[in-house]
Amino acid sequence: MLIVLPLIGTLLCFLLPRQVKALGLMTALAIAASAVALLWQLLQQGAMRYSVGGWGAPLGIDLYADGLSLLMLLITATVGLAISIYANAAFKLDKLVHFWPLWLLLWTALNALFLSADLFNLYVSLELLGLSAVALVALAGGSAALGAAMRYLLVSLLGSMLYLLGLALLYHSFASVDIAILAQRMESTPAVWAAMALMTVGLLLKTALFPLHFWLPPAHANAPAAVSALLSALVVKGSFYILLRLWLEVFPLSHAAPGQLLGLLGAAAILWGGVQALRQTRLKMLIAYSTVSQLGYLFIAFPLATTMAWKGAMYLLLSHALAKSAMFLAAGNLLLFGGHDRITQLDRVAQRLPLTLAAFALAGVSIIGLPISGGFIGKWLLLTAAMQSGEWGWAVVMILGSLLAAAYIFKVIGYAFTQAEVTHEACEVSKTMGATAFVLALAAIVLGLIAPWLLALMDIAEPFAMSSAALNAGAAA
Amino acid sequence: MSEYFELPLLILASSMIPGLIIFMLPEEAVRTRIALNMSGALIKVMLVGFVIWGVSNGQQYETRLPFLPGLDLVLKADALSILFITLSTVLWLVTTVYAIGYLENSPHRSRFFGFFSLCVTATVGIALAGNLITFVLFYELLTLTTYPLIVHRGTEEARQAGRTYLIHTMFGGALLLLGTVWLYSLTGTLEFTQRGFVSGLLPDHDNSLIIIFVLLIAGLGVKAALVPLHSWLPRAMVAPAPVSALLHAVAVVKAGAFGIVRVIYDVYGIEVASTLGVTLPLAIVAAITVIYGSVRALFQDDLKRRLAFSTISQVSYITLGIAVAGPIATIGGLVHLVHQGMMKITLFFCAGNLAETLGIHKVSEMDGVGRRMPLTMAAFTLGAFGMMGAPPLAGFVSKWYLGLGALDAGQDWVIFILAGSSLLNAMYFLPILHRAWFREPMHEWPATHYLWRRETAWALLLPPLFTAFLSLLLGLLASLPYSPLEWARFITSLQYAL
Amino acid sequence: MTITESLLLLTPGLPLLLAAPWLRRVVPRFEYVAILPALLLLIFAEQTRVDLPWLLLGSGIGFVEQTPLLLSMALLLWLPAAFSLSVRLQRSDGSLSSEITNRRYSTFFLLTLSGYLGTILAMDVVGFFTFSTLMGYSFYGLLINGGNSNRKRAGRVYLYFIIAADLLLFEAALIAVVATGNLSFSAVRDANLSINMVRDVNLNFEVVRAALISSSHNVTYLSLVIIGFALKAGFWPLYFWLPMTFRAATPPAALLIGGVPVAIALLGLVRWLPLGDITLPLAGMIIQFSGAAAILFSLLYALILRELKTLPTQLTLLTTGLFTVALGVGLSKPDLWQQYGHLAYFYIVFMSLALALLTAVIAWRQDGNLSTDKSMEPTEVRVMWIEHVSEMIVRRIRAMGMETLPRLRASSLATAQNYLHVPVWKKALQNAELILQRWSFAITLLVLLGVIFVLVVMVG
Structure with missing residues (x-):
């Protein structure tokens, strides 16, 4: 249902370009509703496995939903809905005609990705995701956007290729691509490790982990605001999700070194992204680098590999999705209103858009990881996990990252309070656009209040159990 | 567990909800805003009064909300929090009146009062926090809500001050968070407990505990303006006078000091802290701060800057009293929490009046100002003498207990610190008074344009008079039941109960 | 509340209330009204004390054996001063600035009066300290109000002295608490005990004096108290503020110099010290010597200078010197003090009256006028x-x-x-980012190799 709906929407939007606004919105609502329905179902029954066409595991297409995928679906639905509303207000009709089909296609890909139970399906949806994202980046027009889109396309293809290569190796070894079956048959051979390395690197490339983030800032900064929000909030998370699944279920490691490597890269990303964000003079570039930095946090969970760490990373992922999309939307408003996004000249704009600014500030709170916000919960869990494992190095890096984040967020906010003459009559920003950003930011804050409930949701079918157990076994051995 | 589950929440809400509503009000809705502010402040005063009555009758007030697995958000009204919460509530009321008068006809009032209310909410939250995580939460919230107040004027100077403030407090917050997490990973609980909850770790984790202590105190010390971490405070005085008043008297600086009290008493427990040998270094740092702040205050020509350095010095009395680690010094430190707030807010109100009515910002411009604004300067005089510790004002009582406590705990050197500080206080306050009262004015003052030849607007005049009067009463009536002194005594006897 | 008790409270209280200008405005002849309760008290009172446990740290005032004597001194001293003040007020030329000066003058006058009467009635260390602080600072105001640079300089020097003295006396009071309460200096501490002890501490003069006899801190206490009050009274060699103030003060204030700061300091010595009960021969000797030196100095001074204007200073030094000698004798031979100690009060009274008289006479001889500021032209000093x-x-x-x-x-x-x-940093960051972007695929491969290496070599 969750996959088919947006697909139908895509087709409809494609066919009926005049009604895209209404159609798109209705589809978005329907998807959100079905995501909530799935939540209801999962709460009742626990994890679900559904075979498309009734063929079953080795041959057919299996869909699988546990706490992890459910949360991803929910967050996609929330952010997606908000962005849909925003896009309707922000884009003119000629852009919308292109935006809606692409966006719904992307949504299809995301939903498919979060529900797939086998690696090949994941590949297909990954590819779909990449292509529609590239097309969305190109939507802005102009040479910078096209160049960025081009680079993004290449990266996306390269990443998929690496992933496919790894997949082929796996299929060669085990004659299956179903995650559950692979997990059972897994054994330690060089081919498997090579496959794993290939897939990991492919996904890292798509997730833009330092030092493979080179494509991200231009792509995210040059796309229209709604698209940047989508890319930062959801698209990079898609590939991270696959990586998470692979590491959690397919290749349960009994050795710490690879996790340490990812953790190191993550730490480097936190610092590098933070520093780079601090030096940016344009708002959207700053936010894009902030994404690079924040993605690094997610990888801190890999060396720790305790349930608490995974949950922390997931929580960060969710709140980052909300906060970052709010931030990009707010930046879009500022850009639209002032005609530029040079940070030092934001003051005269910011004074006129209090709601947008409030959205930016609240989102900033979550990004920095100050209480009360989702970001704080995530960081708290990760920090506690790090401290409990006695690896306080990671904790220090995280704290430093927070300080850097505070520095670059307040670099922006500081200008909002300066008194400035309004020099030119700027163009109108509709109330919806400000409100959408604000609601998203508020949601990121609210995440900080409903932590017990959300953490309980994550526990459905215990997706994190295996990895921790494996690591413990490894440590014991 | 307790009968009044909601009450602490209500206390928070009584300032938070008006604050949030004020954000949405248009700039012109002056009356609505005033009504909201005042009713919030009054309701809070009443609620706190009720809580005081309840707590002294052995009632428990506790709100517990799930926050993280294994960690709750706890709001609890114990004796210590009552002390701080009463101070902040009363002073919030007063400062609101003052701010309404002060900011008449200035831009961005909705924003100002919104953040102002949130700032008080955060302070009250800090006071009520029943565990370290709740404390950290409101502590950071305080940072966030005071920042817009500091940069409110929107000048380049204000922006720089805000930046300095943020750099300091964010850094401090990070240290505090690190310490908290570490502590949590060791103990598995963060609940404030009478006499601390870490004693179980004592023999094995000594070093960790010491490092955590340093982290926590450094984090809190930023706000309490302990010496190497103080430089944000004098700069933050670019904020409008009501903000500086609240900042120096209650909100930020006190939050830091209050946190130090919590850490020493309810996290570590005084015995563990003494065993670890961390109290003496802290006392020394506080003593250095006391002297250093006074010395710097001596040569500031800008009145508010001088007061700011004086705050640095005076707030460390609290830390000093706690760190001396004897029961009587503790009473002195705790009671100074209230007394210093009362006196310093008076001084800042007066400084604000001078600036707002006559445009005086510098000490050197104050010649003869006592003729033009006798009531304001009378309040200032009371405040200044209180700071010097002259009897029978509030400052004397604190100093008396601090001195006795130092003797009692066998730390005689503290006496000299106190004497030196009093001397320095006299050296930087008396010249101001001398100028204001006994020098000839340099030029004619602008005439008053208020009814009955009043020196300035009611809203500006009454708050300092009220707080000055209170700081006189706090000293004079220190031995009455329910006075802060008696309350501090009560808290201390709980902490040291045998 | 009996009449005596209310009168006791009113004696320092009424001047304090009247110090508020708007209250004063409704009371005619306030300068006399303020003294009235003291007079009534002298007439009607029987011996009694009022304990005010709620006040400050628990204070009390009382009417005891020596009080009538001291009160009559107060009346004899303050009535002429009040007269002088009222002359001054009547001669006001009506200009705004002189009106303000006079108004202030009255305020400080009344505050000083309140402090003065309070110290006389105070029955405990803290009360005495409080009132004497009030008196000290308001006397400073009285001294320098509306004055020229000379007078301000005199006031400033006086201020140095009272600040220092107050610091010392504060420490002395703390020690008194320690002595009376057996606050253990960091021995095994019973916290509850010391908390309660501090609350119930009784600092009545008798208690303090009794406690100090056996206390181990009595030498510290003694030196603090003596030096503190010596500063306040202007004992030789700590007398610098005396000649300046005598030279600079105008009549109502000038009348009071001998009677107010000096006499109250002497009274303080008698009240605070356990004289007659404690035997400290060495300290007594030192004090006697310094007193003798003071007498010698004052005589020499008088011989050399032979100036009318320095006479009050010399006389003050002489009398305080005599007092110091007596104090020293009291310390080394307590039985003597027990026998003649009560004479100290008489001595104080006569001294202050004599000084006031002398000042008045001098002022009168100089210009026959009790209320001018003319004679105080700034001179180089x-x-x-x-x-x-x-x-x-x-x-x-x-x-x-x-x-x-x-x-x-x-x-x-x-x-x-x-x-x-340094631009190097900026450039480095910029370049690093550019390199990452330019060599993107190479870096990807590098990372790939790294991951494979880790996985295959270390794990596999």
């Missing part, structure tokens, strides 16, 4: 070493606080800023 010292201290502190630390910090900050702002 040699700057005294005490002023040099204090100025030097201030300068040193300035150098320390103003320059050293901030400069150090500023320079280190500047260095740090330099490092941060």
Whole structure:
């Protein structure tokens, strides 16, 4: 249902370009509703496995939903809905005609990705995701956007290729691509490790982990605001999700070194992204680098590999999705209103858009990881996990990252309070656009209040159990 | 567990909800805003009064909300929090009146009062926090809500001050968070407990505990303006006078000091802290701060800057009293929490009046100002003498207990610190008074344009008079039941109960 | 509440209330009304005490054996002063500035009066300390109000002395608590005990004196108290403020110099010290010597200068010197003090009255007028070493606080800023990012190799 709906929407939007606004919105609502329905179902029954066409595991297409995928679906639905509303207000009709089909296609890909139970399906949806994202980046027009889109396309293809290569190796070894079956048959051979390395690197490339983030800032900064929000909030998370699944279920490691490597890269990303964000003079570039930095946090969970760490990373992922999309939307408003996004000249704009600014500030709170916000919960869990494992190095890096984040967020906010003459009559920003950003930011804050409930949701079918157990076994051995 | 589950929440809400509503009000809705502010402040005063009555009758007030697995958000009204919460509530009321008068006809009032209310909410939250995580939460919230107040004027100077403030407090917050997490990973609980909850770790984790202590105190010390971490405070005085008043008297600086009290008493427990040998270094740092702040205050020509350095010095009395680690010094430190707030807010109100009515910002411009604004300067005089510790004002009582406590705990050197500080206080306050009262004015003052030849607007005049009067009463009536002194005594006897 | 009790409260209370200008306005002849309760008290009172446990740290005032004597001194002293004040007020030329000056003058006058009467009635250390502080600072105001630079200088020097004295007396009071309460100096502490002890501490003079006899801190206490009050009374060699104030003060204030700060300081000595009960031969000897030296000095001074204007100073030094000798004798031979100690009160009374009389006569001889400021033209006065010292201290502190630390910090900050702002860093960051973008695929491969290496070699 969750996959088919947006697909139908895509087709409809494609066919009926005049009604895209209404159609798109209705589809978005329907998807959100079905995501909530799935939540209801999962709460009742626990994890679900559904075979498309009734063929079953080795041959057919299996869909699988546990706490992890459910949360991803929910967050996609929330952010997606908000962005849909925003896009309707922000884009003119000629852009919308292109935006809606692409966006719904992307949504299809995301939903498919979060529900797939086998690696090949994941590949297909990954590819779909990449292509529609590239097309969305190109939507802005102009040479910078096209160049960025081009680079993004290449990266996306390269990443998929690496992933496919790894997949082929796996299929060669085990004659299956179903995650559950692979997990059972897994054994330690060089081919498997090579496959794993290939897939990991492919996904890292798509997730833009330092030092493979080179494509991200231009792509995210040059796309229209709604698209940047989508890319930062959801698209990079898609590939991270696959990586998470692979590491959690397919290749349960009994050795710490690879996790340490990812953790190191993550730490480097936190610092590098933070520093780079601090030096940016344009708002959207700053936010894009902030994404690079924040993605690094997610990888801190890999060396720790305790349930608490995974949950922390997931929580960060969710709140980052909300906060970052709010931030990009707010930046879009500022850009639209002032005609530029040079940070030092934001003051005269910011004074006129209090709601947008409030959205930016609240989102900033979550990004920095100050209480009360989702970001704080995530960081708290990760920090506690790090401290409990006695690896306080990671904790220090995280704290430093927070300080850097505070520095670059307040670099922006500081200008909002300066008194400035309004020099030119700027163009109108509709109330919806400000409100959408604000609601998203508020949601990121609210995440900080409903932590017990959300953490309980994550526990459905215990997706994190295996990895921790494996690591413990490894440590014991 | 307790009968009044909601009450602490209500206390928070009584300032938070008006604050949030004020954000949405248009700039012109002056009356609505005033009504909201005042009713919030009054309701809070009443609620706190009720809580005081309840707590002294052995009632428990506790709100517990799930926050993280294994960690709750706890709001609890114990004796210590009552002390701080009463101070902040009363002073919030007063400062609101003052701010309404002060900011008449200035831009961005909705924003100002919104953040102002949130700032008080955060302070009250800090006071009520029943565990370290709740404390950290409101502590950071305080940072966030005071920042817009500091940069409110929107000048380049204000922006720089805000930046300095943020750099300091964010850094401090990070240290505090690190310490908290570490502590949590060791103990598995963060609940404030009478006499601390870490004693179980004592023999094995000594070093960790010491490092955590340093982290926590450094984090809190930023706000309490302990010496190497103080430089944000004098700069933050670019904020409008009501903000500086609240900042120096209650909100930020006190939050830091209050946190130090919590850490020493309810996290570590005084015995563990003494065993670890961390109290003496802290006392020394506080003593250095006391002297250093006074010395710097001596040569500031800008009145508010001088007061700011004086705050640095005076707030460390609290830390000093706690760190001396004897029961009587503790009473002195705790009671100074209230007394210093009362006196310093008076001084800042007066400084604000001078600036707002006559445009005086510098000490050197104050010649003869006592003729033009006798009531304001009378309040200032009371405040200044209180700071010097002259009897029978509030400052004397604190100093008396601090001195006795130092003797009692066998730390005689503290006496000299106190004497030196009093001397320095006299050296930087008396010249101001001398100028204001006994020098000839340099030029004619602008005439008053208020009814009955009043020196300035009611809203500006009454708050300092009220707080000055209170700081006189706090000293004079220190031995009455329910006075802060008696309350501090009560808290201390709980902490040291045998 | 009996009449005596209410009168007791009113005696220092009424002047304090009247010090508020708007209250004073409704009371005719306030300068006399303020003294009235004292007079009534003298007439009607029986011996009694009022304990005010709620006041400050628990204070009390009372009407005891020596009080009538002291009160009559007060009346004899303050009635002429009040008269002088009212003359001054009537002669006001009606200009705004003189009106303000006079209004202030009255306020300080009444505050000083309140403090003065309070110290006489105070029955405990803290109360005495409080009232004498009030008296000291308001007397300062009385001294310098509306005056010229000479008088301000005199006031400033006086202020140095009372600040120092108050600091010392504060410490002495703390020691008194320790002595009375057996606050253990860091022995095994019973916290509850010391908390309660501090609350219930009784600092009545009898208790303090009794406790100090056996206390081990009595020498510290003694030296603090003696030096503290010596500063306040202007004992030789700590008398610098005396000649300046005598020279600079105008009549109502001038009348009071001998009677107010000096006499109250002497009274303080008698009240605070356990004289007659304690035997300290060495200390007594030292004090006797310094008293004798003071007498000698004052006589020499009188012989050399032979100036009418210095006469009050000389007389003050002489009398306080005599008092000091008596004090020393009292310390070394307590039985003598027990026998003749009560004479000390008489001595104080006569001294203050005599000084007031002398000042009045001199002022009258000089210009026959009790209320002019004319005679106080600024004259060049040699700057005294005490002023040099204090100025030097201030300068040193300035150098320390103003320059050293901030400069150090500023320079280190500047260095740090330099490092941060060096274009090299900017360029490095910029270039690194560019390299990452340019060599993107190479880097991808590198990472791939790294991951494979880790996985295959280390794990596999």
